[in-house]
Amino acid sequence: MSGPTGFWLVRPLPLPVKPFPRETEDSYLWRLSQTNKIPLQRLTSPSHWLLSQRDYVSRLSIVSGQPRASLLKAIPHLGMKKGDPGRPRQRGSYACRHCVARRTGSTHHSVWTWMSCHDQVCIPHRLWIGRAVDDPTRQLDLTEFPDIVEAQRRHYRLLRRHGHLVMDSCYQYGSDFWHSLFQRGYRLSDRAERLRQLSPVTREVRPFDPRRYVAVYPEIVEAISLFASPYWRSLALTDNETKFKEFRAEFNRRLPQERALRTTARAWFLAELKRTAMRIEAAVQHAHPEPDLGFVVRSESR
Template structure:
């Protein structure tokens, strides 16, 4: 059965897209935010649109403007990660009687921290409402840290959200705090979201008082606390004893600009799909993804502002489409505008134009490409060496047209042979055929050896099978977010040996098998360490890397480096068809696989009874996951079936 929606009449158009006011720092506004549906608007058919009267057309356009003015939430990787970590923490804390774990979301301005925080609260409250329909619970409390805050101001922020009676000067801080805690306990609040946490500086007396009072709430409320702020690591939140205690109880999730890549293009496509313009052709903004990244610096807040403002401009000027000219004429925030400001044209330097060709002239200083270097990395090094911007390097010429293709023009500009560029830079000039790998920082010692300087930073295409630079004994793989954090492995030869063995296994079993083995054995060892399996060798490696203390934070390279030899040993076991077949067989044969696992990776102490049964199940499940990942897909059923 197909149901068609009736077309709105002109008198109904004015009611479309009504504004929804109300701050989310009040209970009524928060509930309205949770209950409201995602913004939607259906375009009128072309004949109906053209037949609107002037009054109806004005009301229709006004409704579309209101629709575009509302922020469209896109499920980015940051939003998904914060929602996932928040869900894990609420489950982890539900039976906790001591210090509960929390989360801190840190990042630059307009990188989606507040949006992700609110989406976490919204999903949690909807989940609680579905589980307990008709209850009068207040599962989520959302507030912002007060500027120049004091304990009294913080308590009043909680009271205002809950809608408690007006607080007079005769009520002291303890009275307000006790009332707030009582109401939140009775309302079964289990998630507290505190935004603008960077205003709490532990280096000041005011910040210390505010932190102590916030800690009082965390200890007296059976709730998970999630904080968000601008560059929390540099704002003084982790300063002093109080800051270290907060950092020891909270996981840190960072948000930031999106790199120019598949996720950025997917983000642009998602926002473009929300446009409601009659003459706009889908895919136009995706074609301008590079330009949008250059304008916004990869910041999602600036991108949303630019696209929504351009859509409203297209409605106002009746063009009904967004073009590059529309984007150029749309102003956005000062930070993005100043970062993307093009250089002023000078005589002899190429300027922007419509031809799409480069000014073909060799630059003064040639730069050799690094093996498997990314195209963006090479262009950046070429521009930095010759003291020009990347925008000017890639600007087309208005007065000189080249018949060379992209690689040929780059060869002339860089002074490098064409074949050298093609060998060194995978899929040069073919953004749609980028390798199915990830861009990481190349080994800093390899870069210094090849370039003769330590000033160059090189991004290269690598896979998760490349974790160690064997020549220079540096950890270059997982969780390395800068060349300075590439750890020296001179005192850990077993990690370097594990990389050599990893490469031998890769040549023997192939990429498909090793991809599956690495993914599932890494997850297996992450769970094993949580249950106390072979902790001493890992602790010894951490001690050698950080003699002061062996504690590491999430997403620290040492966390993954310390378990890498065990992962490779487990990979060698599961990659073998013989041992994998035993792991998938009956209980009698499975005992042989279990004995071999214990022989290669012996337990240092007996596991608890529940952990022992879990281990047996997980060993078999890991083999099943690997087997299903490498098996060819089943053929589709035929018509006769």
């Protein structure tokens, strides 16, 4: 959201509101209006009698009672228009409800923040804040699932080691890979046991239910670690059958099946392993193309 106009009633509101780290601009304006009991439309509406020469961020700083630097640090998109190349490529999601309560002093506020696809678990409070959470009340308690919390820690370690370029592609294509695998009958014992613990009354889990993603998250991270490794990814891409079998054996060792795939799905599984590695490699090479050395470089990923 950008500044609504050059006119603004530049006067501090009665109750200042601190921004939440990585909060979206719309979320912050909504909290500011709710705290001060002012309709959002009036908060952002122009004043026809007082002209301010200050820019949008400075005016918001005065109204909210917060330093300009604090607003810019906490709200990544503040003042940026949609399509601005400087806007971070992130998704919107509800912040951990316990973090919000600790920072705002209220259990009734919901805060919408910008997160990357690698933020799935609030480690301090052991809450699932990732995929399929469409309401803070659906942030699942992971106290009884230390392996899921540890998977998030490992996820962050992989991110520091390989960087966003590789990990963004690994997460996107790795998640798609697992979705396709489960549709074709691929079963993992640990995932099935987690689903039973998460749904003790009924085992029916809707397609877009947080429990479905929570149950398989450690396995997704395990697969990501394999595809993110340049060594293992090169074995998945090679046409050498012996080396490709080595990759398959490592995949099966790290992610053993509860039962074997159906005969019709086995060939698809092998092809999909290679296809997923090719997609990741293509995304990495597209962002960092190989230098032109004056001759054609053959790539096994093409």
